[in-house]
Amino acid sequence: MKRAILSPHLVHLHICTFSPHLSHAPSMASAVQVQLVVTAILCLSRRCFASDTISASSAVSGGRTVVSKGGSFELGFFRPPGASSNASSSRSSGYYVGIWYKKDVSPCTPVWIANRAAPVADPASSRLAIAADGNLVLINEANALVWSTNVTSGAGASNGTVAVILDTGNLVLRRKDDDEFVLWQSMDHPTDTWLPGSRLGLNKVTGEAQVLTAWKNSGDPAPGVFSLGIDPAGTSQYFIFWNRTVPYWASGEWNGNIFAGIPEMTSHYIYNFEFVSDANASYFTYSLQDPAIISRLVVSVSGQITQLTWVPSADEWILIWSEPHRLCDVHAVCGAFAVCDEKSEPFCSCLSGFRAASPGDWDLGDHTKGCRRNTPLQCGSTSTSAATGDKDDDDFLLIPGVSPPKNPSFVRASSDRHCRSACLIDCNCNAYSYGDGCALWHGDLVNLQRQTDEAAGARNLYLRLSAMDMASKSTKKTIALACAGASAALILALFAMAFVLVRMLRKRRSMRFTQELERGNLVAFRYSDVRRATKNFSEKLGGGSFGSVYKGKLPGGGGSAVAVKKLEGLRSDMGDKQFRNEVRTIGTIHHVNLVRLRGFCSCSGGERLLVYDYMPNGSLDKALFGKSSSSATGAVLSWGARYQIALGAARGLLYLHQGCRDCIIHCDIKPENILLDDALVAKVADFGLAKLVGRDFSRVLTTVRGTIGYLAPEWISGLPITAKADVYSFGMLLLEIVSGRRNARCSAAGGAYSEYFPLVAARKVREGEVVGLLDERLDSGEADLQELDRACRVACWCVQDEEANRPTMEQVVQALEGVITVDVPPVPVSLKVFTDDASYSYFSDECSQLKSSS
Template structure:
């Protein structure tokens, strides 16, 4: 539309908005526009249509006899509502929808209160359009989109629309609905949840296929399927095939009232459900109401319960003297009035039942008995029941709301928390207490309190003595019930059977040997046998199971279980069938292709970024190296052994000075008084990144004419960017120059001597993904802070023919050096900014660990 017609239409449009003699439906509307259902004589409330009339925008009621009105977008042919501005806040028939330069808003006509509006916009609105895709747009005078309905979905996603991570769908509700379902996309899966409890995952559906372990960025539907994409918009992480031979159709995904997610097509005048998740009724949280038993799709009440589960009203205890416990803040009036005495008891469910959430969450506790599980529930008013698994001593709790139970073969037993109600007869006369009783009762109470206090003191002393004996005795087994959130605990005999008596060794390290094993459910695992038997070994073991057991990320190795029996300590870990990066990168097998190296670099960076900033407590790995980066055949990349690190607060980091890690990857601050921080991991990652580029170790005493590759990379960077010469020659040019440059520059940024100049791992991820420029602050190689590489390189070139004993002597001598280093370099000149440091601060990370 040209400027003149646009101006004319703009002048006449306010006049049109006041007409009530004909229905109004335009392909675009402009600011100072107001509409309501009352203004349209055809009762449809339609005021805007897409160019081909595929979709319309209207203010209408959901039912013909309802007085509740909503601002909706509807697919015309199928009469399907695909978006609503106010699905949970209906308005009256005369409530106005207003388009102004500030945005779009819906107000309540009775009170004048704002019901819904678009957020603040960066520039004034010039027009509102509805596209034939179903997307409602607000545009400025430059035709730039200021806001779109596709960014704020309600219960539906259309073809061409993206649903980003952490932007859930909720079912559309009416006035008498109280739903707690949501569809949530995470960085590794698509979940269905009820009251934030997961009951379905796309990855567990037999029709879904996983292609990559890259973090998910968004989901989308097209003509051939349902896809979860990575951040680059082209890498498919997971997909679900749909029928591509249906011809012309209208396809959409929707979260329904019952909690199911369906992908539906409107074809030849009818609806076809192409995918339903979950497919079985009994997989839903509430198919039979509260405590109703779902078996093969039919509902009943468990034994000892009664009710109307067929109508989903749920079940209650058959014994009328027992009632279900109420969650926190929902106490019955009888209890408030003090008319009833109550005490907790637990009503056992029948055998062969389970709860929908148990297979999707970690147990609340491990290692305790059934009574300790009940006690745990009794101490928390939000807990309404338990499921206890005797084989693993696992305790699962039911929180806040109770759904249905389902038939299952798993050996868990369920108990529902109840109140034993004992009425106090109103007709009973209160007996008078004699005067002597009034005197003796308080005195007795005082003596009783004193006696209890003395007993508690003695008990505390006994506990302290027991703890001291426990710490001094290395043979004393740790009480694992004191550590919350532990994974499955296995018996030593189970581990021996799973590993065929530790037959197949697949790795070893400073804390133990790793064996391949197979659990009874046929899943392959890696079993790490902790070799350290001293107190330090116990400390590291406890740290590992406490940390790894509660951390879940696509780029971190999952701890599946553990075993503690006497002096035996073992970890049951996720198995990675391709081994570690050092074997793939430095071994004699097929060369690791460039695209794989990029995926490994990015996956490792994401895992470290999560440890540093995605956990509840910052976790510093302290031993980042190729041996601790594991691979799978499907290009999965996972970091291992991060459980051996410490959880550091800023106050603790300054006191953490114990030398750790592996030569070649240790940051210079290990030998100074500098605090160990997440930037220490960044340095190690930078060294690994340079090795990924070159395809061999950065330094090796075994090579006669070896080179210190980080120094070579620095010199090539300074000599005009001869980055292609740095790539692994085995690749024979199968690389992209700009990607080699990016990895080299990022690697050099990471190994700055000054930790403050190194980027964070989150910034590293941004640089590798292309979202953060390498030239931004803390992301461009600073030559003055890379000066120390010359000393590292010179020290490396000298001892090429040294024996391991001589290497160790050299390392000790360099560590003890105290003279300053101020000699100029031929290119960089004086390194004044660090001239106050001792020579020990310039030692190569290869040298400062010494032989292992």
């Protein structure tokens, strides 16, 4: 008897099931389990192997899935995350047919759904199959048609069509004997996700548009109210729409490289975007320069478009950019009679006197239904008592700290009282404000935002409520009289309560660091909080051109570690407001290879602090030149780690030069300003600070050893400084990464100058002997010789005398990635001069200092 052998290619059982169906239907558990087991046994007995194809004889049902040939994507039945908790939804127990990432990405992340508005109840008795007319169809447990590709493929097509899932995430319906004869493909019908290679645009012949539509909420993939599509007027820009009718964000027109409104796209060493417009269609598509990168663009439940990239080392999706930047700029993101506050969690809250209209959807992130009144308005009375606000009628409640809605109607009123009366006698008036006139708001109040501290001269908004939702005036008077006649014992009790309250407030304030950091906002901290977090600046991590750095630990449950920099040498003409604006600009710069700025402190006494993420592996100079000259693992940095550190630092600099709204020149690239996280990922630090302290480095050069070794010749000659100055400094840094030693090397005896490494490197690159430049502690067989030669050539091109001869950081990244080839560079004249001019004495002094310190 032959034994059935279980192959890894056999049936996959609910690979993408987020929430067990059986736990919500105990009565069906046995039946469903039996069906799944029978399906598996039949599959084993017939030796049916999972493939990438659905044909007339092989349907997807129950736990069976199909997987693309390369194993990148999988198609089958799944349940969305959070679905089981949405008990109020009719789709809470439904299953969907979708495509998700098969390998590398976890948890399961759907990128396309067939029946997003029509779930099935039982996947074991439902099936995705090729119908008799050649269409790919989904039949539910009642044998009813739920979804179809709905194309005309000809009579008897069931024997001639197949559906194939590709490694691009595209599901294609085509002729069985002709791969090029595509009848239908999922990428022409996207849901909420735009994958590389797919198109997003408009078919000018049929009028059909490819539009991304957000999920209704995190547990329901049904189409929500937010969608992204190309301008129907024919311009080369995208709009995000609310309810398919109200555009609230525009990308700006395509200029051949980026969208005018999305400067973050200049980090195009990862993405290649292309716009095509002809007589038949207008559309955008994009691809990835590195096919190994996993990236997607998603319209989120909250109405933002987000570009996400999967980072395997962190095992999570990293946000590259999002639009609109501010969540509260999304139209009606919180619905009617709700306030948006990005600093709170959840970010939407109902106004006083209102409650969530749909609590189940609200808990899953869908706030579009807004809030409804606790008590209906009395409304309709035009008597004198109504105008004066009698307790039996409607009244108005002051809503502090909320910006008024847009587009009010104005009426004539000579005072706040008259304005109030004008609103009160109008049944459709829900709020009023009196300032530079009498403003009334009719109907639902939407787009309410919590005001920031900087908001000045804002109107007071008065919200109309039923008298039953207002505090009784007589009750207030009674409380006031009771307080006035309270005994000494009551006063003591109040003091005791005040003492407890103060302690509670202090405890709450002590957790402010952790709470704000978890929200990802740039926070203005108090000096006392920073001093407490750093234990009065007792643990110094190091110092640099811009000040000293101290380690801190935030109080509260998170206990997150941070690095606090005390800025020194700030420009004398910079006021507090200008400093805050500059820091906010730096705080908006986010990149995986840049140190994240979390907050700042600007004190009345002139003390200015910056709060960064703490990097556990410290700076690169400690890893290369420290006593152990090793990473946190205790071993010398491998060649692979060094090359990735160099590539990461280059990508960070490229983003500063080209990815921001304004080019940021770092001005102080050196190993001390390259930090390493727990995975040895390079993070460029101190970017943007040159503008804060000015670019007069004369004082810095005398106090920070080694900085002069990284300055481009134009700094010394007084020529204008451009981004090419950073390129020169990066070249010097790259040579030190290769050699594992300072460029100015000292001899073992006497502390005298021995050799200037960049000059040696430039000559050996010319001679093709780069192996001798590798760190002596590394085995030459360990290093990739092509990478070593590429790195040395790039470094020598970077340190050329004339900035016109140096590459841009974009070319540096492309060269290190192997996208472009690098010729043999000439030996820079300035490197030869360094061994003969006054700079020699500087290096000799430095060697002496290094010798004495050792």
